[in-house]
Amino acid sequence: MQRKFLVGVIGGVTAVVALGGVGTYLLSGTESTTGLDEYTMVTVDGHKALSPDIVAGRTQSKYNPLPWVGEKVTGVTCPTGLKAVTGTKVTCTAKDDAGKSVSIPVSVVKATDSSVTWKFER
Secondary structure, three states: OHHHHHHHHHHHHHHHHHHHHHHHHHHOOOEEEEEOOOOOEEEEOOEEEEOHHHHHHHHHHHHOOOOOOOOOOEEEEOOOOEEOOOOOEEEEEEEOOOOOEEEEEEEEEEEOOOEEEEEEOO
């Protein structure tokens, strides 16, 4: 009887850990696909680009979705729009809880006429 109980407890703990890992993975993603439309698009050097405000807002909201994933940042700003050209890079800045400046590299993974898939580094 004790053996079945122990197997059940170990199975339950394993399931909880696996679900926690999957949840952390899903919530800690650093990649985002954003459509280019009249509300999100600007022009940079003659190219369609994702507005710096959109990149900053999305990065701040995804930077620390869970306390054990990374530090919390505030005041994220990006110097320019993110050109809809694969490989384009910008560095956004923010402040951590101690007020220290944090650099956040952002790059375009894929771009089409109607959307940009981009990611940031923690």
